[in-house]
Amino acid sequence: MIGYLKGPGRVWVGLALGAVVLFVLAPSVLSDFRLMLLGKYLCFAMVAVGIGLAWGRGGMLVLGQGVFFGLGAYLMAMHLKLSDAGPGKAPDFMLLYGSGVVPFWWEPFRSPVVTLVAILLLPAAIATVLGLAIFRRRVKGAYFAILSQALAAAFAILLIGQQTTTGGTNGLNGFRGFLGYNLFDPVNKQLIFSIAAAVLLAMLLLTWHLYRSRYGELLVAVRDQEERVRFLGYNPANIKLVAYAIAAAMAGVAGALFVPIAGIISPADVGVVPSIAFIIGVAIGGRNTLLGPVLGTILVAYAQTTLSEQFPGFWTYFQGALLILVIAFLPGGLASLWTVVKRGRRPGPPSAAPMAAAAADPALASEQKVSI
Amino acid sequence: MAIRTDYLEVRGLTVSFDGFKAVDAVDLTVYQSDLRFLIGPNGAGKTTIIDALTGLVGATGSAKFGATELIGRKSHQIARLGVGRSFQTASVFTELSVLQNLDIAAGAKRSPLALLGVRRGIPDIVSKALETISLTAEVNKPAGVLSHGQKQWLEIGMLLVQDSQVLLLDEPVAGMSADEREQTGQLLKQVGADRTVIIVEHDMEFMRRFADSVTVLHGGKVLSEGSVAQVQADPRVQEVYLGRANATPDLAEAMEPADNPADESAPSPRAKV
Ligand SMILES: Nc1ncnc2c1ncn2[C@@H]1O[C@H](COP(=O)(O)OP(=O)(O)OP(=O)(O)O)[C@@H](O)[C@H]1O
Ligand SMILES: [Mg+2]
8 A cells, every 4th residue: 555655656756857857957968969869869768668558568579669660750751851842842862862753642741730640640550450450360479579570670671662752771861940940959959859858758647647547457467368358358459459559659759759859760760670679678677667668768778879989889789688687687677676676685586575566556566577 | 236037058069179079069058046067077078168158269059148149259249248257277367456356357348438547446346246255355465466265266256246147167166275165165156146157176075065956078078967966876977987887876985086176287188278
């Protein structure tokens, strides 16, 4: 019961702390360059929040979130390219590599409203269609993981092949404005950063509510005993579908915000490697917790920037080693470090006792064995 | 809960696995408040009958509850029609609390909007079930820390809040202590008063104590059916359980050592869900 009272309080304190850091501290101490870097991490963290929901709570190892991230990103990038080009004109790279004729499926994204709606709905809609096909057929576990991974690979290959309409390997870049604001102006950079921070916090709030809701409990039930849930009269496919679609929508929004912050989107940002990197951050942070995925992802992204600046080529190995260490010795991720230290012994298999707190407040659940 | 007088009527139920008939033209009629025990040696097809009635395996023939045909429907639809089952190995949600387990079981008909809400307090139907299964004190404990017997009771409680009119229980007292068996028997009598109940059991003593009627299954077919006394006196039943006819007439003595349900090392024909 104490856990229950402390739980919501802890989350509010955490979110308030996050707000102070992101809205006040970061803009005042970080250079514009570093601020944009952090902004990129925040976008990755949004994807991570969705992965926490789908994988941590729903048991779906979503190894292909790069697809939805990429969808959101390319939608936004198309709009920025078109608005940079001006009404009726074609983006620069089309003039350079192609015929200079804007393809019909680009045209709707001249409108900021259409673009925004598409960013919010298209990734979720595609996830719904995919999810219906996958979950109704009871594809799960490693098969699901491989399928989503293959999707990311296919998506990247598709993009690379369309040099004249998607920019191919180079992707889309060189954006000058965002909804009429000059992207080179530091004030506007800070504004975009603040938008990303606000969106991330809003996603955390939404996810926190989902974790506490009856739906959140049901999702855990499906994760642990899908068949049992079926015999209680639920269709587990629909329950999983909701989490999968929300995770996709979060990744899509993340991608859309990534574009004006990073100034580029290319197949390298949406394929297999970034998709796995998302998962690694979540696993390291603690997939079953609310804040673990966010902190883990920011930490990993930060480490990647720093280490690959200093020791190029070394990062991949380090990342792999880190993942193995966490899975072997800290299956609940860094978020479970607290519980482990408190118990004063090495983490054994998750015992039921710490889960009592989780039962009262799922947002606190911190221990979870990693299974694929 | 409205009293229903519907009964379960199974006709010609057949389940084949690659040509092997695990259940072969089984007829069963079970009325409300008649605690029906389904017994038979390992591999007789008892679990497969429950699987067929709940849509887990495909079957031919017919199984009606009231006017509703069950065969051919999906598992979750059958559950919504009021046919609930338990599993040979207790399968509660170990990481969720007793309350959460029951609340989920009670909620299959909740609207999406209601699902997105946070539960406030304990729903009436859940607190009633908690009393019935004597787990009120355990309400906030994770189901994983319950004793084996308590887990089975929680399963029964979940069937109750699910508003199941037909309960199909697969070895509910396996591995329980004598005390727990007695309590479970009383519980089943109580909940069976206004429901249709089929209990699959190996424990003959338990069966003799609580069965109103018995169906003996062998090789996928119904071998014998009737009261406990009638079934026990049936020479075909004795033959199946003893391997030869006209040995010890006392079924309980004969079957107990051969089919100890608590014996975890007994070869399992397949992984249970
Ligand atoms: N999915 C399946 N595929 C193939 N054969 C199966 C399958 N399920 C059950 N069988 C076979 O069907 C027969 C009946 O099995 P069932 O599990 O119904 O027996 P049971 O009466 O419940 O036995 P027990 O008392 O050991 O639980 C067995 O021979 C079993 O091997
Ligand atoms: Mg069985």
